[in-house]
Amino acid sequence: MKTRIGILGYGNLGKGTEIAVAAAEDMELAVVFTRRDPATVKILTDGVPVVKADEMAAWADKIDVLILCGGSATDLPVQTPQCAALFNVIDSFDTHARIPEHFANVDQAAKENGHVAMISVGWDPGLFSLNRVYANAILPDGKDYTFWGKGVSQGHSDAVRRIPGVKNAKQYTIPVEKALEAVRNGEDPELTTRDKHLRECFVVLQDGADAAAVEKQIKEMPNYFADYNTIVHFIDEDEFKANHSGMAHGGFVFRSGKTGINKENKHIIEYRLTLDSNPEFTTSVLVAYARAVKRMYDEGQRGCKTVLDVPPAYLCTQSGDELRAHFL
Amino acid sequence: MKTRIGILGYGNLGKGTEIAVAAAEDMELAVVFTRRDPATVKILTDGVPVVKADEMAAWADKIDVLILCGGSATDLPVQTPQCAALFNVIDSFDTHARIPEHFANVDQAAKENGHVAMISVGWDPGLFSLNRVYANAILPDGKDYTFWGKGVSQGHSDAVRRIPGVKNAKQYTIPVEKALEAVRNGEDPELTTRDKHLRECFVVLQDGADAAAVEKQIKEMPNYFADYNTIVHFIDEDEFKANHSGMAHGGFVFRSGKTGINKENKHIIEYRLTLDSNPEFTTSVLVAYARAVKRMYDEGQRGCKTVLDVPPAYLCTQSGDELRAHFL
Numbered sequence: 001m002k003t004r005i006g007i008l009g010y011g012n013l014g015k016g017t018e019i020a021v022a023a024a025e026d027m028e029l030a031v032v033f034t035r036r037d038p039a040t041v042k043i044l045t046d047g048v049p050v051v052k053a054d055e056m057a058a059w060a061d062k063i064d065v066l067i068l069c070g071g072s073a074t075d076l077p078v079q080t081p082q083c084a085a086l087f088n089v090i091d092s093f094d095t096h097a098r099i100p101e102h103f104a105n106v107d108q109a110a111k112e113n114g115h116v117a118m119i120s121v122g123w124d125p126g127l128f129s130l131n132r133v134y135a136n137a138i139l140p141d142g143k144d145y146t147f148w149g150k151g152v153s154q155g156h157s158d159a160v161r162r163i164p165g166v167k168n169a170k171q172y173t174i175p176v177e178k179a180l181e182a183v184r185n186g187e188d189p190e191l192t193t194r195d196k197h198l199r200e201c202f203v204v205l206q207d208g209a210d211a212a213a214v215e216k217q218i219k220e221m222p223n224y225f226a227d228y229n230t231i232v233h234f235i236d237e238d239e240f241k242a243n244h245s246g247m248a249h250g251g252f253v254f255r256s257g258k259t260g261i262n263k264e265n266k267h268i269i270e271y272r273l274t275l276d277s278n279p280e281f282t283t284s285v286l287v288a289y290a291r292a293v294k295r296m297y298d299e300g301q302r303g304c305k306t307v308l309d310v311p312p313a314y315l316c317t318q319s320g321d322e323l324r325a326h327f328l
Numbered sequence: 329m330k331t332r333i334g335i336l337g338y339g340n341l342g343k344g345t346e347i348a349v350a351a352a353e354d355m356e357l358a359v360v361f362t363r364r365d366p367a368t369v370k371i372l373t374d375g376v377p378v379v380k381a382d383e384m385a386a387w388a389d390k391i392d393v394l395i396l397c398g399g400s401a402t403d404l405p406v407q408t409p410q411c412a413a414l415f416n417v418i419d420s421f422d423t424h425a426r427i428p429e430h431f432a433n434v435d436q437a438a439k440e441n442g443h444v445a446m447i448s449v450g451w452d453p454g455l456f457s458l459n460r461v462y463a464n465a466i467l468p469d470g471k472d473y474t475f476w477g478k479g480v481s482q483g484h485s486d487a488v489r490r491i492p493g494v495k496n497a498k499q500y501t502i503p504v505e506k507a508l509e510a511v512r513n514g515e516d517p518e519l520t521t522r523d524k525h526l527r528e529c530f531v532v533l534q535d536g537a538d539a540a541a542v543e544k545q546i547k548e549m550p551n552y553f554a555d556y557n558t559i560v561h562f563i564d565e566d567e568f569k570a571n572h573s574g575m576a577h578g579g580f581v582f583r584s585g586k587t588g589i590n591k592e593n594k595h596i597i598e599y600r601l602t603l604d605s606n607p608e609f610t611t612s613v614l615v616a617y618a619r620a621v622k623r624m625y626d627e628g629q630r631g632c633k634t635v636l637d638v639p640p641a642y643l644c645t646q647s648g649d650e651l652r653a654h655f656l
Contacts, residue, residue, distance in 0.1 A: 019589060023468055044589065100653050120656055127462070129656045130640055134455070136655065137616040137643035138609075140351055186602070259612055261347060261372065265604035267612075269455075272600070274514070276593035281466075284587055284595075288465040308651055312458055313636040315465035323636055325428050327464065328448055328457045 003294050004030040005287075006063040006087065008053060008079065010041050012247070013069035013092065016283030018044055024287055026317050030063045060086045064297075065290045068092075069283075077102060081109040084117040084304075088297050090290050092122040092282055099125065107304035116297040118305045121289045122282040123273055124148070124251065130307055131253040131271040139257025139267060145183050147175035147196060151249030151278065159224045160201055163217050165209030168237065170244040174198040175252060183254045186266045192227075199230040204240050249278040288315040331622050332358040333615075334391040334415065336381060336407065338369050340575070341397035341420065344611030346372055352615055354645050358391045388414045392625075393618040396420075397611075405430060409437040412445040412632075416625050418618050420450040420610055427453065435632035444625040446633045449617045450610040451601055452476070452579065458635055459581040459599040467585025467595060473511050475503035475524060479577025479606060487552045488529055491545050493537030496565065498572040502526040503580065511582045514594045520555075527558040532568050577606035616643040 005021050007014050010032055021029045022045065029048050034041050038050040051059070056066075066083055068091040070076050076093045083089045084106050093102050099120055110117035120126065124146070132144060153173045160169035179196050182189040189195075201218055205211060215232045219225055235244075253271040258264075275281045289307065292314035296305065313323055333349050335342050338360055349357045350373065357376050362369050366378040379387070384394075394415040398404050404421045411417045412434050421430050427448055438445035448454065452474070460472060481501045488497035507524050510517040517523075529546055533539060543560045546553055563572075581599040586592075603609045617635065620642035624633065641651055 016587070019587060023587070096656070099656050100649065103652055125656045127466075130462070132655045133640045133644060133651060134458070137619075137640075138455075138612045184602075257612075259344070259347060259351075259605060259608040265608050267604060267609050268600075268602040270598075270600040270602075272596075272598040274512075274596040274598075276595060277587060280587040280593050281595050284466045284585075291465075306652060306656055308641040308648070308656065309639050311637050311639050312461045312465075316461060320636070321428065323461060324431055324634060327460045328424070328427055328453045328634055328636065 002026055002028040003065065003291065004028060004063045005290060006031045006033065006059060006066040007069055008033045008056075008066060008083065009069035009075070010034050010036075010043065010050075011069065012279035013283055013286075015044070016277070016280040017067050017069055017286060019280065020284045020287040024291075024317075026291070027287070031059055033059075033066075056083070057086055063087060065090060065293050067283075067286055067290055077105070080117065080119060081105045084109040084115050085113045086115075088116045088293050090118040090121055090286055090293050092126070092286060093120045094122060094125055096125060103304050103306070111303045114302055116293050116301055116303070116305060118289055118293050118307075118310075120306055121286050123275075123285060126282075126285055126307055127273070128251065128253045128271070131269070132255070133308055135253070135255035135257070135269045139255055139259070139269070141259075141263065142255050142257025142267075143188050145191070145254040145256075146251065147180060147254075148251040149173040149175050149197065149249070151251070151275075152247065153199075156199065156201075156224055159221060160203060160218055163214055165206050165214050166203055167206045167209075168204040168240055170202045170240070172200045172202075174200055180252065183256065184268060184270060186256055186268055188256055194228055197228060199225055199228045201230065201232045202240060202244050203232060203234050204237050205234060246276070247278045248276050249281075250274045291315055291317070330354055330356040331393065331619065332356060332391045333618060334359045334361065334387060334394040335397055336361045336384070336394060336411065337397035337403065338362050338364075338371065338378075339397065340607035341611055341614075343372070344605070344608040345395050345397055345614060347608065348612045348615040352619075352645075354619070355615070359387055361387075361394075384411070385414055391415060393418060393621050395611075395614055395618055405433070408445065408447060409433045412437040412443050413441045414443075416444045416621050418446040418449055418614055418621050420454070420614060421448045422450060422453055424453060431632050431634070439631045442630055444621050444629055444631070444633060446617055446621050446635075446638075448634055449614050451603075451613060454610075454613055454635055455601070456579065456581045456599070459597070460583070461636055463581070463583035463585070463597045467583055467587070467597070469587075469591065470583050470585025470595075471516050473519070473582040473584075474579065475508060475582075476579040477501040477503050477525065477577070479579070479603075480575065481527075484527065484529075484552055487549060488531060488546055491542055493534050493542050494531055495534045495537075496532040496568055498530045498568070500528045500530075502528055508580065511584065512596060512598060514584055514596055516584055522556055525556060527553055527556045529558065529560045530568060530572050531560060531562050532565050533562060574604070575606045576604050577609075578602045619643055619645070 033053045066087040156171035250273045361381045396419040484499035578601045620638045
C-alpha cells in the first residue's frame with residue numbers, strides 16, 4: 001500500500017511537494033488542504049480533493065503523513081503543533097534561532113497524541129545541518145564555514161521593495177569567490193560579513209523616482225546592506241520579468257580540520273548545492289523524509305524528530321540489501 | 329565513564345585510530361592487539377598495553393568497541409566475524425563487490441554473540457556512500473558520478489613496482505578537470521574510464537634499466553593503465569623520498585537530478601574531500617562511528633550495521649538539545 005500524503009498550503013512549496021510525491025513510486029497524494037476557498041485552488045493532480053483547512057480533523061485516518069507547506073514566520077509555529085495532534089507531520093521550519101522553541105512545542109503535541117513530527121527539513125536547515133554534524137563529529141578540531149547563493153533572498157528583496165520610488169526589486173546573495181577559494185585551499189581565513197557575501201540588487205523604479213537616492217538608501221540600510229558590498233542595477237519591467245523571475249539558489253558548507261600527533265595534517269570537507277528551483281529542491285527533501293516519518297511511526301517511535309535523528313536508509317525505497325549492494 | 333576502545337593491528341590505520349581516540353574526550357584507549365611480537369611494537373600512548381592478538385578473548389569485558397585496522401584483502405574477511413563473536417567491532421572493509429558477503433558473515437557472528445558490528449566505515453565506502461544514498465533519495469531522477477583523487481593508489485603503485493627494472497614507484501589517480509566541470513555545470517556527460525581519471529606515475533629505475541621499455545610496459549598494462557591516459561616520470565631516489573612519501577587523497581561525489589512538471593529544473597549536489605592523510609581521515613571516521621556502535625549496543629541493537637543505519641546524532645558527543653541549537 002502506498003504512503004498517503006496530505007499537503008497543507010498550496011503555494012510554491014505545496015506545488016513542489018505535489019510534483020515530488022508524483023515522482024515517488026511508493027507514495028500517493030490523498031488531499032490538499034488550503035485556507036483559501038477550495039474552489040479557487042486548481043492543483044496539478046487529477047482526482048485529488050482540495051479541502052478547507054478547517055476540515056482537516058475529518059482526515060485523521062485517511063493520510064499517513066501531512067506535509068506542511070506554510071511559512072516559518074507565522075504559519076508553522078502555529079500549524080505544526082496543531083497538526084501534530086491529528087497526523088504524523090513534517091515541516092521546513094527554517095528560523096534557526098527559534099528551532100529549540102518550535103521543537104519543544106511540536107514534541108509535546110506529537111507525544112500527547114502519539115505521532116511522529118519532523119521539523120526543519122530542507123537544505124538549510126536540513127542537508128546543510130547534516131553536513132555540519134557529520135563533519136564536526138569526524139573532525140572535532142576544525143573550523144566551519146557556510147556560504148549561501150547565488151540565490152534570491154526574499155527578505156532582502158522585500159526590504160528594497162519597501163523603499164519609496166521602488167516598483168519592483170530582486171536581491172541576489174552571492175558568495176565571494178576569493179573567500180571560497182581561501183577556505184577550499186585550507187587557509188582557515190577569518191572572514192567578516194563583507195568578506196563572505198556580495199549583495200546584488202535588480203531594481204525597477206517608479207516613474208520619476210531618483211535613482212541615486214534609492215541606491216544610497218539601499219546601500220546604507222542597516223542590517224540588510226550596510227555591512228556588505230552591494231551592487232545596484234536599475235532595469236525596466238520587461239527585463240525584470242524576463243531575467244529575474246527564477247528561484248535558483250544554493251550554497252556551500254565547509255569544514256576544515258586537523259589531525260595528526262602534531263596536528264600536521266589538514267582535511268577539507270566541502271558540500272555544495274546548485275539548485276535551479278529552491279522550492280522544488282526543498283520539497284524533494286521533504287518528501288524523502290516523509291518516507292522516514294512513516295517508517296519511524298510504524299516502528300513505534302513518537303515525538304518530534306529532525307534530520308539528525310534519521311538513519312539515511314530510512315529515506316530510501318530500496319531494501320538494506322539493495323542499498324549495500326549498489327550504494328555502499 | 330569513557331568508552332573503552334581496543335585496536336587490532338598497528339599499521340597506518342592503527343596509529344591513526346590511536347591519534348583520533350586521544351582527540352576524543354569521551355573515549356580512552358584500553359589495549360592494542362598485534363600479530364607481531366608485542367615487545368617490538370612501540371605505541372604513542374603511555375600506559376596502554378600491547379597484547380598478542382591470540383590473547384584477545386581475555387579482554388572481552390574490558391573494552392566497549394574494538395576497531396579493526398587490518399586490510400580488506402585478507403585480514404578483515406576473517407578477523408571481523410571472529411572478533412564480532414567477542415566484542416562490538418567496527419571495520420573499514422572497502423572491497424565494494426564483496427560487501428554483501430562480508431555483511432552476511434559478520435551479521436551472523438554478531439547476532440549469535442549479541443554484539444553490534446559495523447562494517448565498511450571510512451570515506452569510500454563510508455561518507456561517499458552516505459552522499460550517494462542521500463542524493464538518490466532526494467533526487468530520484470538523476471545521474472551519479474564518483475571521482476577519486478588526487479591521491480595514491482596502492483594497487484597501481486604495486487603493479488608498477490612489479491615491472492622488472494623498477495626500484496620504486498608511486499601512482500597518483502587524478503580526476504580530469506574538464507570532466508569535473510562538465511558534471512558541475514549540469515551537462516550530464518557520458519564519461520568513459522579515460523575521460524574521468526588520469527594516472528600519473530613517479531618511477532625510480534634500477535641501475536641500467538631501460539626507461540623506454542618500462543614506460544611502454546606501464547602504459548600498456550591491461551586493467552591497470554591501458555584504458556587511461558598515463559603520464560610517467562622517472563626520478564631519483566632522493567626526489568622520491570622527498571616528494572612522494574605522503575598519503576594525501578580525496579575525491580568527489582556528484583548527483584545531478586531533475587525536478588518539475590516537465591523536468592525543467594536541474595539540481596547539482598557535490599560532495600568533495602581533500603585529505604592530507606588518507607589513513608588519519610579514515611580513522612577519524614571510524615572513531616566517530618565507534619561512538620555510534622556503543623550507543624546502538626546500549627540501546628539493545630544487535631547484528632551487522634553500516635553507515636546507512638546510523639542516525640547522524642549518534643556520531644556526536646553533544647546532546648540532542650545542543651545539536652539542534654548549534655548545528656541544525
